[in-house]
Amino acid sequence: MTTSTGLRRWWIGAAALAALLAxxxxxxxxxxxxxxxxxxxxxxxxxxGFLTGFAGRVxxxxxxxxxxxxxxxxxxxxxxxxxxxxxxxxxVMMTVxxxxxxxxxxxxxxxxxxxxxxxxxxxxxxxxxMNWIDLTNGPQGVRSIPxxxxxxxxxxxxxxxxxxxxxxxxxxxxxxxxxxxxxxGLYLRALSDDQLAASSVAVEVGRAKVIALALSAAxxxxxxxxxxxxxxxxxxxxxxxxxxxxxxxxxxxxxxxxIVGMIVATGLLESATExxxxxxxxxxxxxxxILLLGMMFFPKGILTLVRRxxxxxxxxxx
Amino acid sequence: MALLSASKxxxxxxxxxxxVDIDLQIEKGELLGIIGPNGSxxxxxxxxxxxxxxxxxxxxxxxxxxxxxxxxxxxxxxxxARTFQNKRLFGTMSVLDNVVVAALKGAQGSVLxxxxxxxxxAKARMKAKDTANRCLALTGLAESTYLLxxxxxxxxxxxxxxxxxxALEPTLLLLDEPAAGLNPSERTALQELIRRIHGEGVTIAxxxxxxxxxxxxxxxxxxxxxxxxxxxxxxxxxxxxxxVQAAYFGEVESGEEAHAT
Amino acid sequence: MFDQLFIGGLATGCIYAxxxxxxxxxxxTLRMVNFAQGQVFMIGAFLGLVTAERAHLxxxxxxxxxxxxxxxxxxxxxxxxxxxLYHSHEVFIVGTIGLGIVLTNVVRVFFPGPVPFPKIFxxxxxxxxxxxxxxxxxxxxxxxxxxxxxxxxxxxxxRAGRALRxxxxxxxxxxxxxxxxxxxxxxxxxxxxxxAAIAGVLIGPLYFVSFDMGDMVGLKAFSAAVFGGIxxxxxxxxxxxxxxVLENLAGGYxxxxxxxxxxxxxxxxxxxxxxTGLLGRDMPVKV
Numbered sequence: 001m002t003t004s005t006g007l008r009r010w011w012i013g014a015a016a017l018a019a020l021l022a023x024x025x026x027x028x029x030x031x032x033x034x035x036x037x038x039x040x041x042x043x044x045x046x047x048x049g050f051l052t053g054f055a056g057r058v059x060x061x062x063x064x065x066x067x068x069x070x071x072x073x074x075x076x077x078x079x080x081x082x083x084x085x086x087x088x089x090x091x092v093m094m095t096v097x098x099x100x101x102x103x104x105x106x107x108x109x110x111x112x113x114x115x116x117x118x119x120x121x122x123x124x125x126x127x128x129x130m131n132w133i134d135l136t137n138g139p140q141g142v143r144s145i146p147x148x149x150x151x152x153x154x155x156x157x158x159x160x161x162x163x164x165x166x167x168x169x170x171x172x173x174x175x176x177x178x179x180x181x182x183x184x185g186l187y188l189r190a191l192s193d194d195q196l197a198a199s200s201v202a203v204e205v206g207r208a209k210v211i212a213l214a215l216s217a218a219x220x221x222x223x224x225x226x227x228x229x230x231x232x233x234x235x236x237x238x239x240x241x242x243x244x245x246x247x248x249x250x251x252x253x254x255x256x257x258x259i260v261g262m263i264v265a266t267g268l269l270e271s272a273t274e275x276x277x278x279x280x281x282x283x284x285x286x287x288x289x290i291l292l293l294g295m296m297f298f299p300k301g302i303l304t305l306v307r308r309x310x311x312x313x314x315x316x317x318x
Numbered sequence: 319m320a321l322l323s324a325s326k327x328x329x330x331x332x333x334x335x336x337x338v339d340i341d342l343q344i345e346k347g348e349l350l351g352i353i354g355p356n357g358s359x360x361x362x363x364x365x366x367x368x369x370x371x372x373x374x375x376x377x378x379x380x381x382x383x384x385x386x387x388x389x390x391x392x393x394x395x396x397x398x399a400r401t402f403q404n405k406r407l408f409g410t411m412s413v414l415d416n417v418v419v420a421a422l423k424g425a426q427g428s429v430l431x432x433x434x435x436x437x438x439x440a441k442a443r444m445k446a447k448d449t450a451n452r453c454l455a456l457t458g459l460a461e462s463t464y465l466l467x468x469x470x471x472x473x474x475x476x477x478x479x480x481x482x483x484x485a486l487e488p489t490l491l492l493l494d495e496p497a498a499g500l501n502p503s504e505r506t507a508l509q510e511l512i513r514r515i516h517g518e519g520v521t522i523a524x525x526x527x528x529x530x531x532x533x534x535x536x537x538x539x540x541x542x543x544x545x546x547x548x549x550x551x552x553x554x555x556x557x558x559x560x561x562v563q564a565a566y567f568g569e570v571e572s573g574e575e576a577h578a579t
Numbered sequence: 580m581f582d583q584l585f586i587g588g589l590a591t592g593c594i595y596a597x598x599x600x601x602x603x604x605x606x607x608t609l610r611m612v613n614f615a616q617g618q619v620f621m622i623g624a625f626l627g628l629v630t631a632e633r634a635h636l637x638x639x640x641x642x643x644x645x646x647x648x649x650x651x652x653x654x655x656x657x658x659x660x661x662x663x664l665y666h667s668h669e670v671f672i673v674g675t676i677g678l679g680i681v682l683t684n685v686v687r688v689f690f691p692g693p694v695p696f697p698k699i700f701x702x703x704x705x706x707x708x709x710x711x712x713x714x715x716x717x718x719x720x721x722x723x724x725x726x727x728x729x730x731x732x733x734x735x736x737x738r739a740g741r742a743l744r745x746x747x748x749x750x751x752x753x754x755x756x757x758x759x760x761x762x763x764x765x766x767x768x769x770x771x772x773x774x775a776a777i778a779g780v781l782i783g784p785l786y787f788v789s790f791d792m793g794d795m796v797g798l799k800a801f802s803a804a805v806f807g808g809i810x811x812x813x814x815x816x817x818x819x820x821x822x823x824v825l826e827n828l829a830g831g832y833x834x835x836x837x838x839x840x841x842x843x844x845x846x847x848x849x850x851x852x853x854x855t856g857l858l859g860r861d862m863p864v865k866v
Contacts, residue, residue, distance in 0.1 A: 052669065058668065058669045058672065060672075102847070105851045106847070106850060106851055109850060109851075109854055110854070111668055112610070112611075112612065112668050113850055113854045115612075115668070115669075115672065116612075116801070116805055116846065116850055117846075117847055117850045117851070119798065119801070119843075119846070120802070120843045120844070120846040120847035120850065121847060123798065123839070123840075123842075123843040124840060124843050124844060124847065127837065127839050127840045127843070128840075131836040131837055131840075175433070178432070178433045178435075179429070179433055181432070182429050182432030182433050183422050183425075183428075183429055183432055183443070184429040184432070186411075186415060186418065186419050186422070187419065189408065189410065189411055189415075190408045190411065190416075190419045193407075193408040193409050193410055193411065194406045194407070194408060194409075196370065196390075196406060197402070197406035197407070197408065198408075198419070199389075199390035199391050199394075200368065200370075200390055200394060200399075200400060200402075200406075201394065201399075201419050201420040201423065201482060201485075201486060202391045202394040202395050202420070202423040202486065203391060203419065204391050205391070211429070241794075241798075245673070245676055248669075248673060249673055252669060252670075252673060281684045281687050281688050282684075282688075284680060284683075284684040284687075285680075285681055285684045285685060285688075287677075287680060288677045288678065288679070288680030288681035288682075288683075288684065289677065289681055290677070291673055291674065291676060291677025291680065292660070292674050292677030292678050292681060293677075294673075294677075295664055295666075295670045295671075295673050295674030295677065296660065296663040296664060296674060297663070299664075299666035299667065299670040
């Protein structure tokens with residue numbers, strides 16, 4: 001890896017960061033609104049990346065877990081009057097606990113069976129959210145969720161929320177990179193390449209998988225927390241199987257192990273679905289075609305095309 | 319007391335008896351050969367010793383501790399490392415990372431420590447990296463550390479398996495047909511390498527088809543046939559044993575010499 | 580009330596079983612799960628609707644025509660689409676989900692709302708024990724039985740059937756003894772499509788048909804297949820019937836709100852306890 005490539009990357013990164021910071025100044029409210037969603041969604045998508053890219057496991061429950069985070073904060077703030085910031089930790093914890101309770105025993109299953117189990121988890125959570133009316137208001141959803149505030153300053157408009165979303169996405173990215181670069185990242189990659197060999201070099205495979213699950217849930221819960229305080233209304237249909245599929249696609253489209261790829265894919269897909277919104281059914285047909293054609297022709301992710309041209313040998317991070 | 323002692327170990331799969339009443343001692347510091355025709359149970363024996371298979375009957379003791387019920391990772395941590403006959407490398411990881419994963423065994427620090435950038439964790443990572451580099455240098459892979467494991471040529475993959483096992487700093491090293499697929503000059507180099515590792519005090523058990531390599535390296539050898547141990551003694555004697563020759567009779571194996579020269 | 584719930588559950592269970600068979604057939608051959616299976620079921624229902632209204636066919640020819648069209652569709656899609664998705668499990672899953680979304684919304688363009696299905700099985704009310712229900716329910720069960728018998732006969736006695744079993748057991752070996760593996764895989768898809776489409780026609784008269792009817796049924800049929808053993812045909816049938824009956828009973832005796840939960844709770848528990856299902860055999864998994 002030559003210094004000129006490294007330097008070029010630095011410049012691209014800095015330029016991107018500058019553009020992001022300046023966005024609300026020159027873009028319309030609508031664009032900022034979409035940008036907020038993109039930033040929020042990077043959390044469950046990156047969380048899913050721990051499982052798919054690094055542990056080699058596909059999960060279709062991320063939508064439900066995102067919802068658990070959202071509902072936890074929604075209920076704590078509307079029913080019990082907590083301030084939003086105080087609910088962050090409980091929301092994340094609740095999501096992690098639920099994920100490990102329901103899915104902990106399932107992570108040891110072979111790949112396809114694990115997917116099946118996550119479908120079960122997804123549906124169970126959705127059905128409970130929809131039908132436990134005393135707790136969640138069921139199909140009416142939870143309204144009037146308060147905005148996040150610091151002192152007297154509340155983050156209510158898209159522009160105001162934007163900086164929180166940017167900071168959150170940034171922290172999520174940095175934290176994820178650190179986790180991937182830690183020994184856990186090595187263990188997960190090893191066990192996803194060859195589980196038996198990983199055990200044979202003293203990797204505690206079962207424990208590593210559960211930690212990956214817990215991390216993916218933590219990221220999902222954090223994302224859900226942000227989401228609830230941005231749209232300020234939650235309903236079970238926001239956290240159904242479609243949402244899980246969307247996050248999975250975003251996670252895969254960016255290329256399995258590239259966090260930057262996932263972020264870019266999230267941006268592209270969310271923008272695409274927004275752009276197509278006025279087209280009704282055709283929007284969904286286009287979305288379906290994107291999924292289908294994407295998997296048919298770019299099974300390793302779209303960004304690997306770009307990667308291959310840049311052709312920097314993957315330096316082993318110790 | 320023997321370093322490893324297996325007693326009356328038996329294992330059957332779907333009616334096929336893979337191991338029958340195996341008694342085996344491995345003494346500390348020795349280089350033991352394990353030979354036998356195809357399907358005689360050599361790899362199965364290793365799988366049992368390394369915890370991949372559970373025995374139906376019998377006991378295994380390593381350094382005084384019973385291991386037949388332990389999990390794979392636990393057994394590795396207690397000091398046994400192995401290589402695989404069909405190379406099981408971490409294909410998408412670099413050569414260096416393949417070995418670092420192993421070198422991290424028992425390292426100080428934790429995931430949280432890594433994430434937070436704690437000094438103790440970072441030092442442990444550096445130490446693991448050093449160990450890894452040392453093992454790679456020993457096996458002649460120092461030039462290839464940043465290549466992806468799956469891009470290595472066959473002979474190099476063999477050596478990577480070995481480097482990875484060495485990084486676990488084992489007391490007992492189980493080598494499962496490390497010479498398979500190697501050309502003669504590679505075989506000689508491998509023999510040298512095994513001698514060096516042995517010289518550093520590692521106890522080694524070597525499963526090999528190349529009987530000459532076994533007689534060249536190993537003072538003692540045992541012979542398996544259809545899951546049973548049919549000979550156990552000085553390797554030069556064992557290969558002359560008529561029962562052993564009968565077991566190998568009719569084996570069509572290129573490069574193999576069933577009768578000792 | 581028990582009889583009523585039981586028989587109703589048996590009928591929906593038959594639907595789950597038949598759609599579930601589609602999952603099982605593909606899984607046995609390819610070790611992959613086709614997530615568009617529910618949508619194929621929905622397409623079958625609409626094919627039946629359109630054919631019944633245009634051609635005024637009675638039940639048996641209608642079933643035949645629909646299954647033939649679906650069979651052809653399955654083979655064509657295998658060639659054009661599925662074949663390119665074998666790369667990995669996640670690619671297959673996401674790809675077939677995409678296909679399902681396309682199918683759902685294409686139908687939605689033409690049929691934006693629920694549509695009633697002609698009563699091809701007549702509309703007498705039958706009484707068995709204390710239960711009264713439309714004769715359609717009886718026909719659903721009978722048709723399923725006939726279908727299962729036909730399938731069993733096909734697998735056991737015809738060459739194509741034996742080829743299917745051979746490829747399911749070990750595609751490589753089957754290839755070496757002269758089985759045209761690619762065509763057999765195409766046939767497998769054709770069969771799984773035909774079977775799902777038949778289920779669609781069977782359920783038509785029981786409820787309305789709508790573009791989104793495939794989603795829940797697909798997921799529950801999938802749970803049924805896993806419950807009974809996704810690599811076992813009798814297991815899938817048993818699983819389908821069991822889930823149909825159990826969820827109906829739960830809906831009647833415990834709470835109608837959580838009726839849907841039954842299928843997924845069973846799915847999750849089964850996977851944790853015994854992933855190969857009630858009747859599934861352990862497939863040799865590469866450790």
